[in-house]
Amino acid sequence: MSPWRLLLTRPADDCATLAQSLAAAGVASSCLPLLAIEPVELEDAQRQKLAALASYQALIVVSKPAARLLLERVAQDGLQPPPKGWFTVGEATAAVLHDAGLQVAFPRQGDDSEALLALPALREAMAVATVRVLIVRGVGGRELLAERLAEQGASVDYLELYRRCLPEYPAGTLLRRIEAERLNGLVVSSGQGLEHLQQLAAADWPRVARLPLFVPSPRVAEQARAAGAQQVVDCRGASATALLAAVQRSAAPAS
Structure with a gap:
């Protein structure tokens, strides 16, 4: 079983599909859709x-x-x-x-x-x-x-x-989810997904930004670093395969 426990933020249907792919590879995840279509x-x-x-x-x-x-x-x-x-x-x-x-x-x-x-x-x-x-x-x-x-x-x-659109969540939802499920990595699939992550984090962003953040491209990686994300992993793709490869070559934070 992988030590990673990831927060997935894609639209609901895509989030569920991605979670299944990760689970089949032994990677735990939690879905919090940040993009509604x-x-x-x-x-x-x-x-x-x-x-x-x-x-x-x-x-x-x-x-x-x-x-x-x-x-x-x-x-x-x-x-x-x-x-x-x-x-x-x-x-x-x-x-x-x-x-x-x-x-x-x-x-x-x-x-x-x-x-x-x-x-x-x-x-x-x-x-x-x-x-x-x-x-x-x-x-x-x-x-x-x-x-x-x-x-x-x-x-x-x-x-x-x-x-x-960013779905409506109560204030503090993001950090509460991270802490309650002991999540140790975040995943965004686009620049707008990153913007919504910051928006939902609000005053908690400095704490959230300490977690490793998996992004789909060099452009979003640059955007994430500029926003203050401290550990950015460029998956070089938005697919489940690209994410899984990036997770497997990255060391999870110590518990």
Whole structure:
């Protein structure tokens, strides 16, 4: 049995799935979702993008919630998504689209925008005279992907299907959970997840920030250190496999 006892902070369904994967490897965890997915109503301009999926040379879906909600919207509107031209940042998001019969390319190494930009299949899709790219995501988020694609001559649109919200918890919930279950590590899956962790910790953040913090990328690692996290572990990916590998190569704090 691993000495690690981790706090997981992904959306509820993803948290439960991740907890099962960790338990199978002998790693104990506790779920405290810090990202709730709230679908948004689509305005006419967004609905037009949804109806015109086939007009894009590359359709980039950045998360599992985006993939699930996109498929739901397509089904509700009686649309037929194009079978090809799909790209995702990670394997788990690709699996959602693949299960719907779509052909998806994704980077095998790295779960971030930088890895996707280096993907040969995406570069091939960009190698035409006029390139239109649709990025399916939540409201807000990183602009790096769109900026880099625009630099390469692409016309980039967004289809934003949801908001990420911090669920309501009583004050002090985070530290009480850590202490009651003797948790010795924290896991966040995105920069916004880190922001919500700090927000929920509030005045307790200096104490929470002493715990090892597992993050998915160098960007979030830098963000965490700037926020005062004292022990940051970059998993180099947001998947369960990447997290487990990082946990296994990291020494747990002494009890």
